[in-house]
Amino acid sequence: GQQLNQSPQSMFIQEGEDVSMNCTSSSIFNTWLWYKQDPGEGPVLLIALYKAGELTSNGRLTAQFGITRKDSFLNISASIPSDVGIYFCAGSHGGSQGNLIFGKGTKLSVKP
Amino acid sequence: AAGVIQSPRHLIKEKRETATLKCYPIPRHDTVYWYQQGPGQDPQFLISFYEKMQSDKGSIPDRFSAQQFSDYHSELNMSSLELGDSALYFCASSLEVSGELFFGEGSRLTVL
Numbered sequence A: 001g002q003q004l005n006q007s008p009q010s011m012f013i014q015e016g017e018d019v020s021m022n023c024t025s026s027s028i029f030n031t032w033l034w035y036k037q038d039p040g041e042g043p044v045l046l047i048a049l050y051k052a053g054e055l056t057s058n059g060r061l062t063a064q065f066g067i068t069r070k071d072s073f074l075n076i077s078a079s080i081p082s083d084v085g086i087y088f089c090a091g092s093h094g095g096s097q098g099n100l101i102f103g104k105g106t107k108l109s110v111k112p
Numbered sequence B: 001a002a003g004v005i006q007s008p009r010h011l012i013k014e015k016r017e018t019a020t021l022k023c024y025p026i027p028r029h030d031t032v033y034w035y036q037q038g039p040g041q042d043p044q045f046l047i048s049f050y051e052k053m054q055s056d057k058g059s060i061p062d063r064f065s066a067q068q069f070s071d072y073h074s075e076l077n078m079s080s081l082e083l084g085d086s087a088l089y090f091c092a093s094s095l096e097v098s099g100e101l102f103f104g105e106g107s108r109l110t111v112l
Helices: none
Strands: A004-007 A010-014 A019-025 A031-037 A044-049 A055-058 A061-065 A071-076 A085-092 A106-111 B005-007 B010-013 B019-024 B031-037 B044-050 B053-057 B064-068 B074-078 B087-094 B107-111
Touching: A004 A085, A010 A019, A019 A085, A031 A061, A031 A071, A044 A055, A044 A061, A044 A071, A071 A085, B005 B087, B010 B019, B019 B087, B019 B107, B031 B074, B044 B064, B044 B074, B074 B087
Parallel strands: A010 A106, B010 B107
Antiparallel strands: A004 A019, A019 A071, A031 A044, A031 A085, A055 A061, A061 A071, A085 A106, B005 B019, B019 B074, B031 B044, B031 B087, B044 B053, B064 B074, B087 B107
């Protein structure tokens, strides 16, 4: 089946540092989504991307939909302790095939 | 704003028993998705419904079935439970055209 390669697997950073993570796919997606998940909770939607090349921000978060439609990155600027969690990228073909294919996640740890 | 509601939040069953999970989507959302997430894993797509009809099927075991009712809530029925079925089960809802899936808090199933 389709797979998303998400990297890095984990990150340990100092509070205030910037973070970057990315996802690549062997196939094209129509939509890229980024989620954050806390332990035992449901994934929370951070950013949705719909067009190749699109760059979207949500507060300290910025994400881009790659030109080839096979990749996306998420940047977090000036990290804070509450940024701790697992970040998942997810791709969708949209429409009746709107189910998401998830990356393996990036576990972010922030040292105060 | 109203979110996706799942019940029960926690469920403990014995092997070979049956379990039913319920999902109430965000009002006016027409599509419901079910995902299974094992410990340390990414969510895996099981099945989805659009306007009460099954729209897509993923890695859902034959022992599992699901349906969406006239009020758009959905139920996931799991029979002949196995130890490996222990996982977090998430329901998500969306407007089909939006491509944005919003997840519930999940139901944690433990099979003993």
